[in-house]
Amino acid sequence: MASTNGTLLHRLLGWTGSFGMSDARAFLQARVTFYAKIIVGILASFWVFARLGYLAHGYDVFLATLLDPLSIAHLALTIGMALDWAFLSHGERKLWMLHAYESVGTIMLSALIGLMVHMLPDGMSAMVATPMLALILVVRASMVPSSAVRTIAIGLTSTAALCVATYLTLEPGADPLDFGGRAVQVVTMAGWGVAFSVITGIISRVIYGLTERVREALELGQYRLVEKLGEGAMGAVYRAEHALLKRPTAVKLLPPDKAGDEAIRRFEREVVETSNLANPHTVAIYDFGRTPDGLFYYAMEYLDGPDLQDLVEIDGPQAPGRVVHILHGMAESLREAHAEGLVHRDVKPANVMIMDHRGGLTDMVKLVDFGLVQEVHGVKGADGTENVLASREHAIVGTPLYLAPEAITAPDDVDGRADIYALGAVAYFLLTGGPVFEAQSVVEVCADHLHSPPVSPSVRLGKSLPTDFEALVLRCLAKEPGDRFDADGLIAALDALDVAPWTDTDAQAWWRSTGNAVHGYLESKRGGSTPPGPMSVTIGQRHGTLPLGGETDKV
Template structure:
């Protein structure tokens, strides 16, 4: 959660940060700018020290070199300190906003003070004005900022130099020197320097606004691409007013019948309100006709990655996860909907309301209405759809006949994978995999992990029956069997302990062909959606 992200008042005087992507970008740019100021200033200091022996050794010049050098070096390391602080961790918006102002002013005022450390004969105010100008221009070029914000910071940065210059020349008893002249000259330089920096900010920030406008879909601002498949692309986005993280899914480069199916997916998923089903917030079309919808953005880990990174799961946890999936499927089946692609990659573990191990069933993109109307004939529901490793026999032989028990078969395959770390049936090609679902008897999970309770094993194998009549009749009935299978419950303390330990535990070593690919939580949802999009494209 961003600090102050939901309550922060937007203003031209504040850092232009509207979402997490812009916050990250701002932090990186501010860090880079402070480091650049340090490198250039420290290099200039080294040059100054290096050429001093060749520019004379008068008492005034030696005095200037020592005092000015100390001031310059102190300001230089102030920039380094700012860089170290900014890059040290993930900071909130308000902190970055304040740090940008404080660090810039500290550096500029350091240059102003440096200008007072020499005798007027050397015109030190010009060196100070030049250093302040360079600092402001570099900041304007790299740190996102409105022109007004840059102008205010720049004016404040130059402010001490004008009276300091006046006071410095007033202290020199030289009739031919007019104290007001150098101060006015510095003031003109300050106006030019601030104008230049503000112009740079105006141009760069204007381009930023144009890009932001191009990346807006209705009330949603697209931030980062998190997934892409054969039929579409998924972005992380945020709502313009609510600042709520959202996943935006767009359908691109497909035929009209695919667009109709995509729209139907949204309408069907939007009917579902179970807490273990991903929520759909909104949908619409872009100005050029591309269909999109906004859904709940999730950070967590899919069940597929859970097993590949951490190995087979305890029976108590498997029951805990299956019960939540059953709840989501029960609502869908009661509404006449069949998911048709239940698999570990389409189920995510996340945190909601402070609760760990909350399941979210993803991507109802292959969903089928049990009694589809003729208006849905273009949705290709008669095609073979799903993921081969998790397809029930009837989904292979007679796709139009699938019903809720088809999802229960896939849930049984998922439970088998969670308990054993292996798929029920595998093969080198599609024919071998489908043949296993149609003709082979599954190996009992307890033969691979003897500690699996017999009653839980019986329930899982019942879900894997070839004939759907031999499986549990409904998701509710399956949930009732799981509740009475005698497995100790997976408690909140168990879940909390697992997540805390997982943060500090490296993934388990798997077989070479199953070596896990580490992915950040921000990409989990995108990867899952991409798989489903590719499956649909293939179908």
């Protein structure tokens, strides 16, 4: 199996990544197509300017030169290159074909120019052919990713092809040392061609070296970053691929300026603890590490679906049966975590993902960012809610709209019942389309959590809801932790509800009717599929490797 760095042959040929990689092929086709486009522009410009020059001598001279053999040959070459450009612009071309075109095509183009120069006036061959060769080699070096060795080899071969074709077609002349003589013309072309080959080799070395550095910057340990999925207060999340397993993975990067040493230590401990959770409704964490320049990252299961915040923004308040289904999955995830002594501390709609299919199940719910502590003050996250957070002692951890009262008054003493309160707030959001408390500031929201009774979901929604379900949600939102369910009690209460169930048939029908809108929304939210830009990241040594677990199928 080829490594991500490629074999020696690949590097000499200028291929980045392993041979046949679709992203490398698409990038190369785009560059070679642009190269062909520029060459067409250069040839067409030479032809037009030459004709305009003849037009200055009169209209009759201009018309006569249109049928000149050199004019016809030049025009035919331009049309041929335009057809090549059209061929490259449509459809996928194989990687070997693209490399053959930009290398053999460059050499053949140089030879054709050499076959045409004999039609020029005496002494003009080198004056015309040399700058054309220079333009072709410089454009290729600038447009097509290639190693310096390969670029120099193509430049020297093109120079040789030009010189041989010129030598075979030019008349020897009476004096071989005359400026217009064949020998002088060919030697002049050869000298300049060698110089241009070396110069373009340097250009390729600079560009190819930068490309390699960017490619390496997009690798973290065994993971190659592919696409930026989003960015929040604590860093960016990328879709990545494991170098060997080729498994889609999500990688979250936490820059050192956004997390102190204490936060990182606590973060690492909780990543290890969370990796032991095996419930199918909990996101699987695979790996974590820190690069030498301080960038902390962790790799987790890639979930290609909306979160609950997205779900409500796309489809509005949800049917009670579906909300029960979602809460059941969340409660199962929390039950295992609470049994292990872990508290999520940031249950909110943006931290619950839902997918059409996963592991043979429809409408699969996944709780993410389990116990991953953040350290930011008054910064809005990607879901538009303000993150009040973090890892320091006595600091509030969570998002104000979903904070339990005790998380405000005694943040160091919260237990699993704080997660149940947040789950109740998520249920309220799903049923009504809005948060439990709406206020103008964080202080007012916190005061409401501490003192204000919530308006019943049916009143907020403006239509009736199942009475027993509404009572369950309000019990989750009780001010006193002892008045709430624990995870086991909540699951039992959900199972006992008299609510029309959300079936697989319902879920499949919803995804069929709304799936395209969901994917379109997610694409617009991510800003399309633009790959990540250059990043100053050195391939780092991982702090630890976690057991590979959880579901790994492509979502």
